[in-house]
Amino acid sequence: MATFPxxxxxxxxxxxxxxxxxxxxxxxxKAPPSVPNPTQN
Known part of the structure; x- marks a missing residue:
């Protein structure tokens, strides 16, 4: 858990x-509101 190779x-x-x-x-x-918003609007 703390000692991984x-x-x-x-x-x-x-x-x-x-x-x-x-x-x-x-x-x-953060992605959906930034992409779908401008596309839908």
């Missing part, structure tokens, strides 16, 4: 799985 690889997997809401929600929430 591939910190980079584990960091990406753990970070995305540990806080999918903080890394995915903010990204999706």
């Amino acid at each position: 591939a910190g980079d690889h584990n960091s990406k997997l753990n970070g995305a799985m540990k806080e999918p809401k903080k890394a995915v929600e903010p990204s999706l929430r």
Whole structure:
């Protein structure tokens, strides 16, 4: 959990799985309103 040989690889997997809401929600929430808004409007 703290001693991984591939910190980079584990960091990406753990970070995305540990806080999918903080890394995915903010990204999706900021992207949709910025793209679909101008396209729909």
